[in-house]
Amino acid sequence: MNELLPGDAPSDGPRLLAEEQPGDNAPALSVSELSGALKRSVEEAFGHVRVRGEISGFKRHSSGHCYLTLKDDRACIDGVIWKGQAAMMRFRPEDGIEVIATGKLTTYPGRSKYQIVIDRMELAGQGALMALLDQRRRMLAAEGLFNEDRKRPLPFMPRVIGVVTSPTGAVIRDILHRLEDRCPTHVILWPVAVQGEGAAGQVARAVRGFGALAEDGPVPRPDLLIVGRGGGSIEDLWAFNEEEVVRAIAESPIPVISAVGHETDTTLADFAADRRAPTPTAAAEMAVPVRADLAHHVRELGARAERLARRYRERAGERFDAVADRFPALNSLFAGQQQRLDDIAERLPRALGQRIAHARGDLAHAAGALRISLLDQKLARSKERLAAVRLRPEPIIARIAEGRGKVDQLWRIAEQLHPDKPLQRGYVRVEKRGGGVLTEAAEAKAAGLLTLHFADGAVDARVENGGKPAYAKPKGSEEPAPRQQDLF
Known part of the structure; x- marks a missing residue:
């Protein structure tokens, strides 16, 4: 290793210690300073972007923020949806759905990654929307929410009908008008928004709210529910394709009629409901019978019952007459008994006279034998027999003495x-x-x-x-x- 000695000039090669050089215009930056500079550069260059891609790895954090990845066949980019924007989305993001995300690019210095902060997310065309709808339909069908054996019969004559729809639309007016024409019924309206932000949550809470009413509470619990809205595009009807609405209808303890859109419109709520109506007016017709038809039917049943009773009475009279003809006449039926009664009535006085005569003879014969002297003689003989059979005390005293001796002997043995x-x-x-x-x-x-x-x-x-x-x-x-x- 070469070391610089005092007085030696520095060379252009690598040095052991970092030192500022004269004329150097690239000062050393900290990691935070570099990350901040990159963040500003990316956000200034890509402050507003729209990205089309397929959702992958979607996850909703407990804080309410959503994290996902947008990808195509060659690249991918991470994305985040903050809690406020996630609550305003009109559909629930799912993996495999192609969307167009609008937002801005930024960096995450903690991991040296760039990502898109999504402000708005839309489905990438009608095909993506239908793909999402089909995917959700298959998922819910696999759970058995659309099975026919879960469908319940509608009550024939509901006392109270609950309606979940907009209070200002034509749906509630059509339902009330049709019910008034067919069979006036007590209707309870739960007003909700039927499209737009938060519509699905309001509809689900209304269905569950009706089911949670007590049967004997201040607000009567409906016997039937109608969930409806008017026609529109698939985007307008999307609230009734949301999972929370479908699950609320499937779990409702009250039978539900789905009347969403026109006859050609179909939503997932129609599959989960106990009965699907092509229009809200048709839902009202399904809910109640025609009162005039019922009254006419009741009158027909009453007339039929009256005819049957009259016919039964006539047939019973005919059977009675037929049976009565087989019996003999009343006079001939009791003729023998009447003749015997007359014969006995004639013989009775003669028999009584003879019986009295015999009784008098018997009394005269017995009176001769009832003399006082004969009774006295009989009494004397009875007294003699009584005296002869009187008991003498000597045998009894002897038996008592004998028994006393035996008792004394047994007592002495007992003492020993x-x-x-x-x-x-x-x-x-x-x-x-x-x-x-x-x-x-x-x-x-x-x-x-x-x-x-x-x-x-x-x-x-x-x-x-x-x-x-x-x-x-x-x-x-x-x-x-x-x-x-x-x-x-």
Whole structure:
């Protein structure tokens, strides 16, 4: 390494230390200064640009800002949509959609990248719009939101109809006029914007708001919903192609009729609704029947019921007459019984006279036998028989004495078998402290606390030394064993 010595002139080759040279007009810039200069240059040169490309990697941040990449077959450029501009977009960006983005180019010094800040985004022609619509339709259909088995039948006679549309358009007037002609019904209007910024959110909130009403609340809950607007271009009807509107209609607990545009107009809301109407007027015709037709039908049913009742009554009368003809005449039916009754009525007086005559003869015969002397004799004989059968006390007294002796003998045996009798002869009955007689030494050891019953009372005791004697005489000892300890 060559080093400059004091007094040596500097050369034009590389130097170890950076030094300002006389006449140098390129001073060293900091990274921030260079990034700022680049940012100003790019923004001044490209302050307003329109870029056409396909969306890729679209992502909505939790802050509300949106990040994406615009690309074609040879290049790509990053883009950002700030929260305020993202809320004003008329469609939801999705990957694969070709758009035209309007904004300005800038740089992001933190990553040394340039990007476009998008102020407005539009679909690149009718084809891109239809491609987005088809892509969204396939996605929602794959989730089953358009399945026919999800469609519910409309109520025949709704008490309340909820309408989601603009309050100033011709749609609400057409619906009310048609309902008035066919069958006047209570209508609740939820006013919304049907096109433009925020229209999709208002329509979705209105459908969900109707479904959230309580059945017994102050505002009656509709039995049927009509979501409608007049005709227009596909851009005008785009709010009814938004995903949040389609999902709100599909999730509605109330049946929905979609009446968006004219007969040739079709939106995704039509696929999700329970019934599609070609026009708002047709939706009103689907919603309610014709009151005059109903009244005429009711009158026809009443007349038919009256004819059927009259015919039934006539047929019943004919069947009754036919059955009645098969029965015999009333006089012939009871003729035999009437003749028998007359015969019995004639025989009854004669029979009663004969019966009275026989009864009188029997009474006269019995009266001769009812004399006082005969009754006295019969009473005397009865008294003699009663005296003969009177009971003597001697056999009864003998039986009582015999029974008393047997009882005394049994009592003496019972006294001998009394459990306290042996106690008078010096025996002791051993029981556990809690009760229960003990007959073995092992049981006494296990119990520990005992009660000894003597002839004159009971004494509590405790088993000590595990039940062994307090002192045992050693084998072969001549000395007398000490006296056994008292257990009490």
